[in-house]
Amino acid sequence: MRDVNAENIEFLSSGAIAPVKKWGAKWSLWAVHLVTSCCGVELAHAYASGYDAERWGTLNFGMMRQTNLIIVEGTITKKMARALRITWEQMPDPKFVILIGACGIEGGLFWNSYHITRPWKIVPVDYFVPGCPPTPEGLISAIRALQKKIEKGEARTTVKFRETDLAELLGTEAGKERKPPKPPLKIAEKPEIKVEPKEVEWELGKQLVGKLKERIPYAEVFTTDVNRIYIKTDAKFYKKVAKALECEGFDHVKSINVIDVLHENKFIVECSVSSYSIKEFMPVIVTFAAEIDRCNPRIPSLIDVWLSADYQEREMHDFFGVWFEGNPNMGQKFLIAPEVETPLRKDFKLEEPSYVLEENK
Amino acid sequence: MLSYNALLEMFRQNSVGIPLITRKVVLYHTATKVAYIPPVTSLFAKIPILNLIVALLFWKPFFAVLFAPGLVCMLIALLPIIWFERKVTARVQWRYGPLEISRDIGGLIQPMADGMRYFFQEVITHREAHRPYFLQFPLLTFLPVLLPILVIPVGAIYAINTPYSIPAAIALISLIPMIIVAIGWASNSKYAYVGSLREAFMYFSYEIILIVAAMSMVILYGSANAIEIVREQSVVPGVILNPVAALVFFIAIIMATSRFPFEIPEADPEVVFGPFVEYTGIIFGLVMTIAYEKLYLLCLLFSILFLGGWNGPFIPPLGDLSPVLWLFLKTFALMMIFVFFRTFYGRYRLDQALKIGWSTLMGFAVVSLGISLGLGVINIAGWL
C-alpha cells in the first residue's frame, strides 16, 4: 500500500505557493459526517457549545465530496468497513484521517468480536486518540496535532512517556520465580441448562397458570418468579401455544431467544410475550420454549400471530441459522455481514484472552 | 470606425467622478507652503494604452458591472457575510465560531482559508456525470449573476438606463434556478436529481409572488425605472408606503435564496446538498456561492424598492461613490438579517413551502397590489 499520508503532506509542502496551500489545509479541516459508532457522542460534544471545535476552523460537514477529514468514531464493523473505504476513496485529495476510540484502534472491549475490523488497516490514519469514548479534549488535541503536522510535515505524539530502567529500579537478581496464576475464566464443559419451577406468593400468577394449564394441556406451565411464567412445550405445539397466549391477551413479543446446547445437540427456542392492552398483564412475561434439533433447526414463525416477532426472528436466523418457517425473509443476512456464519453457536470460538505479554509484541 | 482618441473621449465623458482620487487632495496646508497629492488618475492620463484602460475602468457601464454594484462589491459583501453567518449562529448557540485563525479580528479570514483549501483540492468528475456540462455550468453561473447588474443603477452609475430596469433585473435573476437545475441534471445522481426537482418546485412557489410584490411597487411609484423609483422615495421609503409588499418580497427572497426556513433544495440531512452533491474543490466553492450572490442581488433590489435605494446624506469626497456606499450599507444590513434566520429556524417541507407560497403569500401579494392601486388612485387624484 502506498503511503498516502506522506503523499498528502508532500503535495501540500511542494511548490512555490506551499505556505498558502498549507495554511488553507491547516485552517480548514472539514470532517465528513460519517458516524460509525458511539464515539459520535463525544464528537458531537467537541463540536457543540461545550468545546466548540469550530474555533479551530474545523467543521462537521454533510457530504464526503466537500470535506478533507474523516474522523473515524470508534468501531468499524465488517459491514461498515466497505462504507468507510468508499467514503475515503470518494474524498478529494489531500485528505486526513483521525481515529478516535479504543474500539477503532485495537477493538477495545470488542477486541475479539466476530464482527469488527481494524480501521487503520482499511484507511491510512494520521492520529489515534485513546479512550472509550475519548474526551472532546482528546479529539481537539488530535485536530491540533494534525494542524501542526500539516505545518511542520511530521507527526508527533502530543505526550511523552519517559522510560525508566526497571533493572536499575528493581535490581536484576531474580527472586522467587513467579508463575502466572490460573486465568479466572471458568467455562463448564457440560453445562446444565434448566429452568425450574419456583413457588412464589403471586395470586394472579396462580390464576393464570391454572387457566393456561386448562387451555394448553400438552405443555408444562409453571411460575419461575413473581411476574414470570414459563411454558415448556414441543416444537409441533409451539405455534398452538402462541395462539392460545394471544387469545389470553398477550399482544406483543418481548424477546425471541435461542439457546445452543452443544453437547446435547439441540437448540432451545424461547419466545417471551407480554401485554400492553390488559393492565394486569403488563408486568407479566410468559416465556414458552421448545427444543429443536441442532442439525436441521426449523420452527414455525410467529409473525402471523405477532408481527413484532419479525426482526427478532431474522436476527436469530442470522445468529444461529434457525429457520423460522413462514417468515418471508429467511436465507437473507440482516444484521451481520455476509461473510460471518452463525456466530452465536457455541462451536464458533472467539480468540481467548491472554494475560502475559508475548515477547514479539 | 472609432479612433483611439474618440474612444478615450467617450470613456472620459461618462466616467465615475470620485473627488478623492480624481481631484487634487490637500495634504498639508499652511499660509505659505501647500502640498498637494496629484490625482492618481492623472498619472496615467498621458501614457497611451494605460490611459485607455484606466478610462475604461472608470467608464460608468464598465464600473457598474465590475466594481459597484457589480463583482467587487459582491465579493466584498460575500466574505464577511459568510463569516458573519457562522459567527452570529455560534453566538446564539453559546459558543464562539471561527476564531483561532486570527484571534484579533475574530476569525474574519476563515472563509478565505476555506476558499484556499477548496482551491487546492482535487476536482473529481465522477464516472456517471455528463462531463462537459458538469464542469461548464458552474462557470456559466457568472452569466445570470452579472447580467442583472447591467440594469441595476446606483445613483449616477449604471450600465443601461432603461425604463424597465426592475422587471428586467427580476427576469435575469430568475435565470439562476435554471442553471442550478441544469447542474443537478449534469451531475446525474439520484440526490442531485431530487435536489434539482426541489429547486424547480421552489422556483414555482416564489417567483410569482416575487413578481407581484415588485410590480405592486412599480404601480405605486408609477415607473419601473430604478432611478425614478429611488427619487420617488426621497421622503417616505417604500416599506412604509406598502409594508405588505415589503413583507411578501422579503419572504420571497428567503425562498429564492434558499435561506432558512426554506432551505429546501440543498437540505443537507435530506438530500445532501441536492444539486451540488457531486461537486468537489473549487467548483463546489463556485456553486455554493450562487445562493449568496443571488441573495446580494435580491437585497439590492429590496433596498431600491423599499428602503429608498441610495438615498442618504451626500458625502462630497466620495462623489459618485456616495450613493454606492449607502446602497451597499443597506444591502449588507439586509443580508445580515437574512442570514440571522438560520439561528432560530429549521426548514419547512417542500409541500409546505409550496402551500405557503401559493396560498398565504399569494393572498398577501394580492392585498399589496390592492394597496398600491389604492394609493395610486389617491396619488392621481392629488389627495396626497
Add this chain to the structure above:
Amino acid sequence: MAGVKKIKPPSPDFLETIKLHLDAFGVGLREAVKPSRMTVQYPRELRKRPKGFRGMLVFDISKCISCFQCAFVCPANAIHMKKAPNGKYYPCVDYAKCIFCHFCRDTCSKGAWKTTNFMDVAFKSVDEMLLTTEKLVNGPEIPEEEREDEYVVEYEIRGGKLVLKKETSPDRIVEVED
C-alpha cells in the same frame, strides 16, 4: 408512586402562529445580544477534572505484588503482565484497548494503580500506544513547547447562572492522584 399526566400537542391558529414565530425570533435575538456562552476554549483553557477522574494510569511499582488481578479483571484485556528482570511480572497497559473503566484501580488491594486528571492524547501510531511497565511508572509528560494552556476552567452554577470559574493553569498539567 406514579401518576399519569396527559399532554396535548398545541395546534396554534394563525395569530398564535405569528406569536410563536416572534417568540422564537425573540429568544434568538436575546441570545445574539447577550449570549450565555459555555465554551471551554480547549487547549487555551483546560477543563477542571473532578477528584477521582478516570484518566491515564500511573503505576507505582514498589507497591505491586504481581498478583495478576488487574490483568484478570480488565474487561478489554488491555493489561498484560510482563516479566521484569527480577523475575516478577508487572503490568503493561495497551491504550489501544484500554476503556478507562478503572476496574484495575479498584481491584488493586495495595493501591499500586494511580489515576491522573489527564487523558487527552493523540498518538501517531498504534505501536506507541502500548505502554510497557517502564513507561507506566512515570506517567505522561507534556512537552513544555506543546503547551498552549493559560487557564483551568470549572463549571459552577451560582444563583441559577452558569459561571465559568477561571484559574491560572498550574505548572504541571498532569496531576497524579491516589
Add this chain to the structure above:
Amino acid sequence: MSEMKEYSLPVPVKPPAEIKSLELPVPPGLDEKATKGDEIVLFVGPQHGGSGHMRLIVRVHGDVIREVIPDPGFVHRGVEKLAENKLYVQNIPLVERPAIMDCVNFSLGYVRAIEQALDIEVPERARYIRTMLAEICRIGTHFYDAGILSVFLGHTTGFMWPFALRELTCEALMRVAGARITASYVVPGGVRRDVDNSTLNYIYEAMTYIQRKAKDFERIFVRNPVTIARLKDVAALSKKEAIKYGIVGPFLRACGVEYDVRAVEPYDAYDELTWDIVVADEGDSYSRFLVRVNEIQQSISIINQCIKTLKDMPQGNIVSADVAGKKKAKEGEEKKGLDTVNGAFFRLFGRLTLPAGEYTTLTEAARGTLLYTIVSDGKSNVPYRLRIVTPGWYYLKGFMESLKGCRLADLQAVYGSFGYFPPEADR
C-alpha cells in the same frame, strides 16, 4: 372526472449495479421493478447527512415514500457473543456500550438480573444513587435525541443547546463516577463509589439551570411553528398499530398506552418517589417528541427528590453485605454493607457464579423497554447466554411501518422523532 392514470415511458433503463454488489436485505427484483416503474430507490446512509450508522432503502414515488427497508447491523459488535466469554463483572462496561449516553440504565438492567439470581438486597443509599443517575442519563439521552431531531430538521441551534445542557449532565457523571459518559458505575449489590454532598449540590443546581434553559429551548425549537409544521400529524401510529408493531417506551406512551416499566414493575427507588407517566393520544411525530420533552421535567423532579433523600442519609453503606460475603451475620445484628469497593473489586465480584436458571429483567431505559435474559448453567463464571433486546430493536418495526405514505423529507423528521440510535439497536 375520470381517474388519473400513470404512464411510464418505455425508456431502456439499467438497474443500478450497487444493489447486487452490496448484498442488501431486499426482496429480489426490487431494483428492476422500481427502475422500470415510476419509482426511485434511494439509499439513505450509512454516509449521509441525515442518517446514522445504518442504511435505509427507500422506495419513493414522486415525493411519497412507498416503502422503507432497513439494513441495520453497521454497528453490530456481537455483544451477546462477547458476553459469553467474559466474567459477569466484565460484562458491565460491555452492556453499556450499545447506548453509552444511557449507560446507567443499561448497566442497571444487567446488574439487576444478577442481583435477582443471587438474591441480593441493595442498600437504600445505593438504590437512590442508582435512581438519580439513571434519571440523569435519561435526561441526557432525551437531550441527545432532541439535538439529533433538530439537526435533522435543519435547526442547528436546537442541536447545540441540548448538547450544551448535556455538558452539565456529563459533568455530573464525571463528578460522581469519574467518566464523562461511560460510567460503569453500577455493580451487583450497589454502586462503585459514594456521592458526597457537594456533588449533590452541584447536581441540584445543574437541574435548576437545565430547567430554566429548557424553557428557552422550548420557545426556540419545541414550540417553533416550523417544528410544529414538520412534525405534527406526520407518521402517526394508532394505539392498535403501536401494540401490533411492539413499540416501546416514550413512543408507545405517545400512542396512548400507559406502559412504563418503572411503574408496572418498579425497581430501585421508583415506587418510593412521586412522578407521572407522560402520555399523549395522537401518536404522531410531534407527540413522540413532546412526551420526551415532558419526561425531562419528570426526571428533574425525580432527581430532586432523590437528592433530598440522599442528603438526609448518612454516608457509606453503598454495597450490599450479601456481596461482601457477610451472609452469616450474628443474630440480632444488622448486616452492614460496604462503604467502598476500593481494593476489593476483583475479590468481591470477579468470580461471581449464578445458580442455574434463567433470569429476565425489564428496565425502562431512556428510549424504552430494555430486556436482559441471563441463562446460567450454574458452574461457569460467565453467562451461558445473555439475551439483550434494546429499545431501538423493539421499535424499528414500528418506525419502518410508520414511514409508509410520508413524504421523502419526513424521513429524517420521523427518524429524529424516534430517536433511533443504531448502536443501541444493533448491539
